[in-house]
Amino acid sequence: MDILDVLRNRRSQRHFNGRPLEQQQIDLLIEAFRWAPSSQNRQPWRLIFAVSPEARAGFDDALSDSNRKWATAAPVKMVMIGTPDEQPDRNGLNAWMLEVGIAIENMLIQGCAIGLTMHAMAGWDEQKLLKSFRIPPPFRVAALGVAGYPGKVEDLPEDVRAKDLAPRVRKAVGEIAFRDAFGTAL
Ligand SMILES: Cc1cc2nc3c(=O)[nH]c(=O)nc-3n(C[C@H](O)[C@H](O)[C@H](O)COP(=O)(O)O)c2cc1C
Secondary structure, three states: OOOOHHHHHOOOOOOOOOOOOOHHHHHHHHHHHHOOOOHHHOOOEEEEEOOOHHHHHHHHHHEOHHHHHHHOOOOEEEEEEEOOOOOOOEOOEOHHHHHHHHHHHHHHHHHHHOOOEEEEEOOEOHHHHHHHOOOOOOOEEEEEEEEEOOOOHHHOOHHHHHHHHOOOOOOOHHHHOEOOOOOOEO
């Protein structure tokens, strides 16, 4: 027994082959995002696709320097946003952010299951995104996402290639799962 193949094998790759995604594939990504669970089914999420040359330039301009090295080549560029208006904070925590995150993971899993390069990003300038994409308050940007068909890892710049080829590692079960009280081994 193992976890689902797509969970085990999903990777945040950084390479694209330049081929645009068919609308059918994009629709599947949106469906996966849309069917995520949320508290009281409030669905505090939205997706903005950067399609026009101006919007794509705005997306690229908002990326951190390290993400700009590879993410600009993605055929599909998405701004993933959410609002506390539709999901109030609980215990001082942004519940909307958690739920946008769940929807993002749904999309990442769906995209990887159909053979796409999928990658979420936290490295960007929110003020630039709010302005370029005319995002009204109180919406906030949770993440950026890119998708496309995989390219060749060899074609990436050396530092990006090293990140892409880095072994996938996770904390040991004993570090994250406890019995009865925090820190007690299961
Ligand atoms: C919310 C989120 C933000 C991330 N931000 C970035 C980013 O800005 N740049 C980047 O190269 N990778 C980013 N990643 C990818 C992570 O580095 C990656 O998920 C992690 O190293 C584990 O690798 P894996 O997804 O291949 O299992 C992000 C992932 C998530 C879920």
